[in-house]
Amino acid sequence: MRPSDPWNVNIHYDRRLADLVPAGAQTVLDVGCGDGFLAAAVTERAPHVVGFDRDAGVLGRARARFADAPVSWILGDAADPPFVPGSFDAVLSNAALHHLPDTHAALTNLAALVRPGGVLAVVGFARPGLRGLPWEAFTFVNRGVMIRLRGKWEHTAPIQWPPPHTYHELRQIAREALPGVRFRRLLLGRHLFVWHRPG
Numbered sequence: 001m002r003p004s005d006p007w008n009v010n011i012h013y014d015r016r017l018a019d020l021v022p023a024g025a026q027t028v029l030d031v032g033c034g035d036g037f038l039a040a041a042v043t044e045r046a047p048h049v050v051g052f053d054r055d056a057g058v059l060g061r062a063r064a065r066f067a068d069a070p071v072s073w074i075l076g077d078a079a080d081p082p083f084v085p086g087s088f089d090a091v092l093s094n095a096a097l098h099h100l101p102d103t104h105a106a107l108t109n110l111a112a113l114v115r116p117g118g119v120l121a122v123v124g125f126a127r128p129g130l131r132g133l134p135w136e137a138f139t140f141v142n143r144g145v146m147i148r149l150r151g152k153w154e155h156t157a158p159i160q161w162p163p164p165h166t167y168h169e170l171r172q173i174a175r176e177a178l179p180g181v182r183f184r185r186l187l188l189g190r191h192l193f194v195w196h197r198p199g
Contacts, residue, residue, distance in 0.1 A: 006153035014038040020121045021045040025089035032096020034157035036062025040069040097124040098163040107177035116199025129166035139189035
């Protein structure tokens with residue numbers, strides 16, 4: 001990404017998600033694609049990319065912004081995704097999980113869309129909770145420095161705040177829904193789930 005390109009924390013982590021797409025992947029789903037930056041980035045890694053979002057306005061803006069990108073932009077609700085199970089080599093999502101009403105069900109539904117040997121990767125955010133306050137203070141400073149250096153592009157997707165779960169709660173939910181999931185906190189105040197479907 002060039003220094004002049006739009007930047008915010010979500011866009012910052014798009015490349016990290018894109019890099020998790022398995023080598024040789026053919027099909028990738030971007031759930032809650034918002035303004036389309038992740039879906040467009042993933043076209044460098046796979047020939048068939050679907051950008052999926054429930055907001056018609058933001059989906060239209062993504063389609064217009066990335067008019068030349070080979071992405072299928074599909075309107076729909078991630079709480080009930082209209083795709084055949086096992087359809088994708090990778091299912092990715094950035095800053096969308098907290099919009100869904102049932103996090104456990106959402107992770108289970110998204111995992112079902114992953115082919116054997118494929119990956120589900122989710123970047124999101126959560127409430128810090130008391131035990132997370134020191135880390136939250138650290139990430140707050142990091143975000144402030146990055147925003148001062150890069151500026152902050154304001155996305156056009158709807159905002160839902162606060163997130164429904166603390167980091168600790170999310171980790172427990174993810175472990176129950178996705179056996180073997182890897183969970184980590186990220187330096188700019190996000191978390192990352194990575195789960196590989198066996199096979």
